[in-house]
Amino acid sequence: MTDRTNNKDKSPADLVQLEKSRLDKTLGETMRSQGVSRRSFLKFCAATASMMAMSPAMIPRIAHALESARRPSVIWLSFQECTGCTESLTRAHAPTVESLIFDSISLDYHHTLQAAAGHAAEEAREAAMEENFGKYLLVVDGSIPMDNPGYSTIAGISNYDMLMDTAKGAAAIIAVGTCATYGGIPHADPNPTGAVSVGDLIKDKPIINVPGCPPIPVVITGVLTHFLTFGTIPELDHIGRPKVFYGQSIHDRCYRRPFYDKGLFAETFDDEGARKGWCLYKLGCKGPTTYNACATTKWNNGTSFPIESGHPCLGCSEPDFWDGGGFYKALSMPTVNITETAIYTAAGAAAAGVALGAMNRGKKNSAAAAHTETTIDDLEK
Amino acid sequence: MSETAIPVTGEVKFNIHIGDELTQNVKPLLHEIKYALENLIENGETSIIDLRSIPLAPGEEDKILHTLGKGEVAAKLSALGLSEIIETQYAGVWVVTHYNDENNIISRFIEVTTMPNILSSQTEDIMAAYSSLTLDLDENQETN
Numbered sequence: 001m002t003d004r005t006n007n008k009d010k011s012p013a014d015l016v017q018l019e020k021s022r023l024d025k026t027l028g029e030t031m032r033s034q035g036v037s038r039r040s041f042l043k044f045c046a047a048t049a050s051m052m053a054m055s056p057a058m059i060p061r062i063a064h065a066l067e068s069a070r071r072p073s074v075i076w077l078s079f080q081e082c083t084g085c086t087e088s089l090t091r092a093h094a095p096t097v098e099s100l101i102f103d104s105i106s107l108d109y110h111h112t113l114q115a116a117a118g119h120a121a122e123e124a125r126e127a128a129m130e131e132n133f134g135k136y137l138l139v140v141d142g143s144i145p146m147d148n149p150g151y152s153t154i155a156g157i158s159n160y161d162m163l164m165d166t167a168k169g170a171a172a173i174i175a176v177g178t179c180a181t182y183g184g185i186p187h188a189d190p191n192p193t194g195a196v197s198v199g200d201l202i203k204d205k206p207i208i209n210v211p212g213c214p215p216i217p218v219v220i221t222g223v224l225t226h227f228l229t230f231g232t233i234p235e236l237d238h239i240g241r242p243k244v245f246y247g248q249s250i251h252d253r254c255y256r257r258p259f260y261d262k263g264l265f266a267e268t269f270d271d272e273g274a275r276k277g278w279c280l281y282k283l284g285c286k287g288p289t290t291y292n293a294c295a296t297t298k299w300n301n302g303t304s305f306p307i308e309s310g311h312p313c314l315g316c317s318e319p320d321f322w323d324g325g326g327f328y329k330a331l332s333m334p335t336v337n338i339t340e341t342a343i344y345t346a347a348g349a350a351a352a353g354v355a356l357g358a359m360n361r362g363k364k365n366s367a368a369a370a371h372t373e374t375t376i377d378d379l380e381k
Numbered sequence: 382m383s384e385t386a387i388p389v390t391g392e393v394k395f396n397i398h399i400g401d402e403l404t405q406n407v408k409p410l411l412h413e414i415k416y417a418l419e420n421l422i423e424n425g426e427t428s429i430i431d432l433r434s435i436p437l438a439p440g441e442e443d444k445i446l447h448t449l450g451k452g453e454v455a456a457k458l459s460a461l462g463l464s465e466i467i468e469t470q471y472a473g474v475w476v477v478t479h480y481n482d483e484n485n486i487i488s489r490f491i492e493v494t495t496m497p498n499i500l501s502s503q504t505e506d507i508m509a510a511y512s513s514l515t516l517d518l519d520e521n522q523e524t525n
Contacts, residue, residue, distance in 0.1 A: 038503035040460035043479050046499075049431070050488035056429030255438035258405070296436060301485035308439070 027228065028067030041067070048225050051218040051297065053244050065229040072228065073128050073136040075166055076110040079159040080152050080186045080195055081142030085177040086112055088214035089221070105224065108136075111154060122155045129169050137227065138170035140198050143179040143186045147194030163201060172206045172233055173198060174223055178316060181209040181240070188322035199240060206233050209240035213316035216297050219245045239319065241291065250287035250313050253295035256280065269310070280307060284328035286315030406435055407444055414449075414474055417493035421473055427494035442489075449474060449491075456500060462487075466497055 025033070031041055045063040049056055078086070090113070107113070108128035109121065116124055128136065140163065145151035149158030157165075167173060175198040178184040186195035199207050208223055223242055226234045234242040251257060259265070259279040266273035266280055279285070287295075290313050294305040306313055312328070315321040410430070417428035432442060450470035458464035462481040469476060475492040477499065 032505075032509075037460055038505040039458065039499055042499050042503070043458075043460055043464060046477075046490065047479055047488040050433050050490075053434055056431050056490060059429075253436045255436060255441075296433065301481070301483065302433075302487070303485075 025071065026067060027069045027071060030071065048222075052222045052226065053293075053296075062225075062229050066225075069228045069231075071106050072171075073132040074105045074107050074139060074224075075125060075128055075136055075170075076107060076113075076139040076141070077154075077159075077162060077166060078111060079140065079142030079144050079163070079180070080193065081177065081179050082185075083112055084214040085141040085180075085220075086110070089217045105137075105228075108132075118155065122157075125166070129166060133169035135171050136169065137224075138166055138173045139176055140173060140180045141176045143183045143193075143195035143197060144201060145186070145193035146196050147192075151193045160201070163198065167202050167205055170205055172208065172227065173202060174208045174210060174220075175199065175240075176210050176220055177215055178211045178213045178319075178321065181211040182319035184213065185322055187320070207240055208233050208236065208242060211241060211246075211317040211319075212292060213314075213321070215317070216245075216293055216299065218297055219293060237291070241317075245293040245297075246291040246317065248291065250290045250292055250295050250307070251285075254287055254307055255295070256307060274310060277310075280310075280312040282330050283312045284326065284330055285312035286318070286321070286324065286327075286331065287313040288331060290315040290318055292317040406437060407441055407448075410435065410445060411448060414471075414491060414493060418471065418473055421493050421495075427492065429493075430491040432489045432491060446476060449476065458499065464499070466500055 028041070036044075042059070042063060045059050045066065046056070048066075049059050049062055054062070076086075109125040111121060114121060114124070142152075142159075144159045144163060146160065149160060152159045154162060175181045179186060179195070180198050183191070183195045183197050183200075186193055187197075199209065210220055210223055212219070219242075222245065223234065226232075226242070226244075234244055237243050237246055251260070254260075256277065256279045259277070260281055264273060264276075264278040265282040266278045267282055268274065269283065281288070285307065287307065294313070295307070298305045298308070314327050315324060318324075413430060417430070420426045420428060432445070437445075452468040452470045452472060454466075454468040456466040458466060462479070463484065464480065465476075465478045467476045467478075468474070473493055473495065475494065475497050477490045477492055477497050478486055479488045481487050
């Protein structure tokens with residue numbers, strides 16, 4: 001990240017020029033100038049290969065590629081979001097892997113982290129875009145409101161206008177968090193702001209979706225590292241997620257899976273099964289339908305993940321996870337009333353649109369009631 | 382089932398024991414190490430296994446480490462936090478554990494090799510050391 005603490009008197013244009021001279025250095029040169037030894041660098045590469053689920057045989061290749069890579073300019077836009085994604089990344093670990101990756105980029109615009117404010121901040125963004133047109137990485141967190149541009153603006157610019165303007169010169173876009181990737185919480189029924197995802201609006205740029213509420217920090221840095229190492233975007237799944245992190249379900253990688261296979265389930269949060277660490281499927285675990293790296297990468301410096309702490313997976317890296325029918329309802333339980341569905345189906349194909357609309361309205365009307373269903377009594381049943 | 386439960390804090394204890402082998406991944410991994418050792422003997426090829434890439438239940442990683450034991454060599458490396466490089470009781474099988482500055486494990490590998498590469502002095506560091514030593518000697522000469 002650009003250290004601007006000693007550059008308070010410099011104009012945004014001067015800062016960009018200063019950054020340009022830093023960009024001429026390779027990552028290897030930057031690290032060596034910061035006193036990072038080759039051994040430390042190898043350790044960093046080993047940790048990077050591990051977090052990216054790459055074969056350890058790739059360590060020398062990562063080392064070579066990262067050493068000779070130039071620091072890319074990164075512009076980070078935050079729209080309808082809670083800043084949880086930035087918190088996840090910046091408060092993640094002690095300064096080792098994450099900070100090295102973060103130090104390896106030139107973060108030219110991030111309105112939560114940067115020192116500049118107001119017009120100076122926007123000038124820095126515009127200057128970075130001009131200097132690095134076609135080469136910078138655009139990171140977006142938060143969804144974009146389409147019902148009324150006034151719902152969310154930055155420096156008087158609507159989220160939509162800022163996204164479309166900044167995306168023009170981007171080499172690739174990384175949508176961070178479930179809000180940017182699939183609309184997230186703002187998109188939850190009844191979606192009062194008309195929130196949409198980055199992928200709903202941008203069709204002519206490579207987009208990497210890094211969902212999660214928030215995403216695992218090493219997944220964010222892992223994607224950045226992949227771009228730095230190979231100069232390409234990682235292989236993506238059918239909804240734009242890097243397969244290396246989202247290729248397997250939480251369920252398949254869960255250490256409680258053998259209990260599921262044996263039919264041993266916790267029925268409540270304080271029964272014998274819960275105490276014995278049995279499968280949380282019946283308590284609403286969304287692990288079987290959720291694809292993410294939590295079960296192996298884990299959270300809080302690899303300490304644990306929600307299931308290891310005794311709580312079902314909420315499925316936060318999946319589209320519309322807030323409207324999944326209740327966090328504590330088991331997956332096999334229908335999330336839409338079966339009788340109601342049957343009636344609408346019987347209305348026939350010609351009336352399908354009407355039926356769907358009616359069902360959606362029905363869902364909206366029952367949303368509040370549905371949310372109140374999860375009570376302490378429900379948890380204890 | 383072993384009587385040695387995993388130590389946990391607080392009143393609630395998960396009833397998971399070291400002998401449980403929940404994921405059934407312990408034995409296959411130990412066999413993989415055996416084949417890697419065979420490959421080292423016959424072809425001189427080294428192997429690295431990333432322990433973090435394998436789903437292991439609490440206690441299973443400990444069981445693997447316990448089975449491998451500790452051998453004659455234990456080295457500590459101070460680079461971006463601590464690293465421990467330990468030769469197991471099976472010569473040629475090393476456990477390399479990298480920590481960050483807060484002493485949290487960031488990666489752990491089993492290396493089957495004569496010596497893990499990270500223990501060797503690195504060419505770039507040797508060159509930097511040569512320059513540094515030369516400068517120091519020159520400065521000393523000037524001051525004397």
